Amino acid sequence: MYFFVGVAGVGMSALAQFLAGKGFECSGSDRRFAGEEGAAVKKQLEEAKVKCFLQDGSGISKDLTAVVVSTAIESGNPDTEAAQKLGVPIMHRSELLAKITQENSTIAVSGTSGKSTVTGLIWHILNECKKDPSLLSGAGLSALELQGKIGNAVAGSGWLVSEADESDGTLVRYKPKIGIILNIDKDHKELDELRKLFEEFAGNVQETLIVNDVVKMAGISFGWSDSCDFRGSDYVANGTESQFKINGVDFHLPLPGKHNAENALAAVAACVSTGLFVEECAAALKTWKGIHRRSQIYKCKNDIIMVDDYAHNPAKIAASIRSCQGFAKGRVLAWFQPHGYGPTKFLKDDFIAEISKALRPCDEIWFSSIYYAGGTADRSFDSNILSEAIPNANFISNRDECLSEVAKTAKPGDVVLLMGARDPSLAEFAKKVYFSMLTPV
Secondary structure, eight states: OEEEETTTSHHHHHHHHHHHHTTOOEEEEOGGGGSGGGHHHHHHHHHTTEEEEOSSSTTOOTTOSEEEEOTTOOTTOHHHHHHHHHTOOEEEHHHHHHHHHHHSOEEEEESSSOHHHHHHHHHHHHHHTTOOOEEEOSSOBHHHHTTTSOOSEEOOSSOEEEEOOOTTSGGGGOOOSEEEEOOOOOBSBOHHHHHHHHHHHHHHOSSEEEEEGGGOOSSEEEESSTTOSEEEEEEEEETTEEEEEETTEEEEESSOSHHHHHHHHHHHHHHHHTTOOHHHHHHHHTTOOOBTTBSEEEEBTTSOEEEEEOOOSHHHHHHHHHHHHTTOSSOEEEEEEOBOHHHHHHTHHHHHHHHHHHOOTTOEEEEOOOBOOSSSOOOOOOTHHHHTTSTTEEEOSSHHHHHHHHHHHOOTTOEEEEEEOSOTTHHHHHHHHHHHHSOBO
């Protein structure tokens, strides 16, 4: 019996649904359940046989196997205090995930960008090829969301496809059969520290290590150079979709951007390592329906396209902007809400450099204030400091006012790109922007 503190969060909800699907008794609490905003995810969890409680200690009992927490759970939480009083073990989510990955044939997807997309692509290919894969993802797959599910977890009988997160250093706990390193860019930590983490993860992979050619580690390589084991070539942007070849085989991917074609390269390398053929992967990817807030496309009557994207670190933001430039008939009008005062300040110079390089003279970017999730963070640094150093950048603290200004600026042929992470209201905010400001189809 496992109890998850913060069970409505994407990482916790995935673990809870997966274990419930495997027959374990699971329950959890979340602050969001105290208000209307948590009602929908509470219903979805309960439909997945995860019992839900308010985050007040009421769900804790002495017969629990463990109370599972994430790094985000601060001391003084009512559930962890209740567990300590009853002598119930407290387990970090990464410990539980490490246990799960060792007990299943696991493909673990790591890297500072693209983990959720590649995890979803691998699961989709294996599922289309009738391999009954399991899933633990950081974002819901659109095909599963259309079934009324959260979409970030599946308890199958085949390969388990899971994300492996580096942000809190827990990456090194996982020992998968197949491990993937997509990229290593400055995010959360300095590059030297990140590389050590990924090298330790690489050493823990039990059978097959798959690495981006630019990472420069020994393993099965993917990328765009002739020396790669899985070589991409002939990339062409086809509207909001992509065409390219992998080892000479034609691929059609319903996702924009060369970075997403590169994500497909990694996914194909993993699936071929399980015994599939490249041609099977190509056929499967034609039916890809997307993933929650990863290059989600909204088309409007007035010939404006809106894109909702999870991009939040410098490399991801630059890639998202360039992706939109590939199909914009006019300008890219970007909006970004950073999260975390410390992380944003840490990456200040990188944000300024990468965004400045990515923007064309005709493009613009707007910043809203940094998302505040609570706690004792120093809030003296805000995103106006970024806007002041980037050409064609604007700052409007309130995001409703900011997006109203962006919508007023948009003209036929422009792409409005919304970016940000960690704020659970962003998906609904994007829909609000779409329906109220951009006159949808």
